Amino acid sequence: MQYPLTFQEYQKALKQNRLLGLRCRTCGGVTCPPMMVCQECASPDVEVVQLSGRGTIATFTVSFVAPEGRENELPYTILLVELEEGPWIMGNLIDRDPRRIGMDIIGRRVEMSHRVFPGDKYSAGEAARPVFTIID
Ligand SMILES: [Zn+2]
CATH class of the missing domain: 2.40.50 (OB fold (Dihydrolipoamide Acetyltransferase, E2P))
Structure with a gap:
């Protein structure tokens, strides 16, 4: 299983004042900080999105x-x-x-x-x- 968003990538974005999260393609829920799966439904089908902060x-x-x-x-x-x-x-x-x-x-x-x-x-x-x- 691959990390959809690594801690390193999350850190790099933070240093540019950009907050990244994961949007779930199964339930639409948003996870932040990044995890392996959706924090709402545990689906691994997530995409990286930029959040408003x-x-x-x-x-x-x-x-x-x-x-x-x-x-x-x-x-x-x-x-x-x-x-x-x-x-x-x-x-x-x-x-x-x-x-x-x-x-x-x-x-x-x-x-x-x-x-x-x-x-x-x-x-x-x-x-x-x-x-x-x-x-x-
Ligand atoms: Zn979900």
Whole structure:
């Protein structure tokens, strides 16, 4: 079985602020981040599509405790975003002070860009990850 979208390809697109996902030819569902099969129906019949990178904040948490070696990033806000196309993805909120946000950000619209985070002892090295800004 072949990966329809490799992590490497997903990363390369992220570094250009393009969010790639998989659209299922069986059920129409969209999967992101990439998996081997459709996350809705497990069909392997999927095609790579570019997603808008826009969505709404479903929920969030603020972290004051970082993994070892990443204390310099604290504090930060981790969002769970429901994308316009359906899938939910995580990413940091970068345009609000984590000490000053509250429940009122839930439901706000956001747009994705990316940041490259350095590797640490718990990861396979440097990686681009989605980050979000509130757009209205
Ligand atoms: Zn499906």
